[in-house]
């Protein structure tokens with residue numbers, strides 16, 4: 001398996017190469033960002049003010065708060081980063097609802113006292129995995145998009161330096177690459193639970209999608225192979241597969257989910273394989 005810190009180069013064919021570059025603020029050390037530019041095969045701009053950049057629409061930008069995906073030009077929305085110490089995730093860590101949280105219920109944490117080994121096969125910015133790790137799950141994360149993987153690796157590294165987050169991050173192992181390959185090779189019962197949250201194809205550019213998340217979507221694209229992921233997940237989970245969907249979206253093509261946990265905007269489809277141990 002690749003080491004958690006290794007980054008994969010963007011494919012030559014990626015249209016992102018023409019719109020995305022790497023840069024840093026005067027307050028950040030250039031070293032990490034420069035290495036990242038080399039590893040990902042992206043242009044390196046050195047010190048810039050994102051508002052003044054014209055030749056690239058997007059930056060992987062290192063500042064004193066860490067690595068972020070930042071749109072350029074005047075009036076650009078705020079940065080997108082994997083943040084676990086402060087902000088929404090920091091608040092949730094301190095005041096969240098424990099094993100009663102929807103994602104924890106969906107994974108089955110209320111039904112068992114055994115610490116679950118969960119494969120998050122679509123890690124993204126790691127928020128769901130962090131919630132599950134904070135409740136005691138041992139998490140293996142896969143992220144195949146090199147840009148998102150770099151953001152997540154940076155967020156986990158920063159969290160590992162924080163006293164409250166370090167024990168949680170110690171339960172999270174991030175890999176770069178396609179989880180489909182891993183699951184297809186892993187064989188039956190390789191993990192207790194597989195958790196999937198593939199991008200749901202939003203064809204409309206409605207204002208309801210937050211501007212920051214539009215950037216995420218621009219970088220990731222649609223995950224059109226979600227039904228292959230579900231099939232592979234069912235072949236390697238011991239107890240269940242959980243799929244997060246927008247609340248009103250259809251289930252992933254394939255077998256019907258046996259149960260659902262519904263929230264205000266999201267829904268968790270549950271595909272049980274066998275009962276969790278008490």
Ligand SMILES: C[S@@+](CC[C@H](N)C(=O)[O-])C[C@H]1O[C@@H](n2cnc3c(N)ncnc32)[C@H](O)[C@@H]1O
Nearest residue numbers: 122123124125126127128143144145178179197
């Ligand atoms: C909607 S995001 C996941 C968000 C995540 N649950 C969170 O809490 O931050 C989906 C992510 O899964 C990744 N992904 C989709 N299919 C994948 C696969 N087969 N292997 C690895 N990563 C995958 C995409 O690149 C994207 O970053």
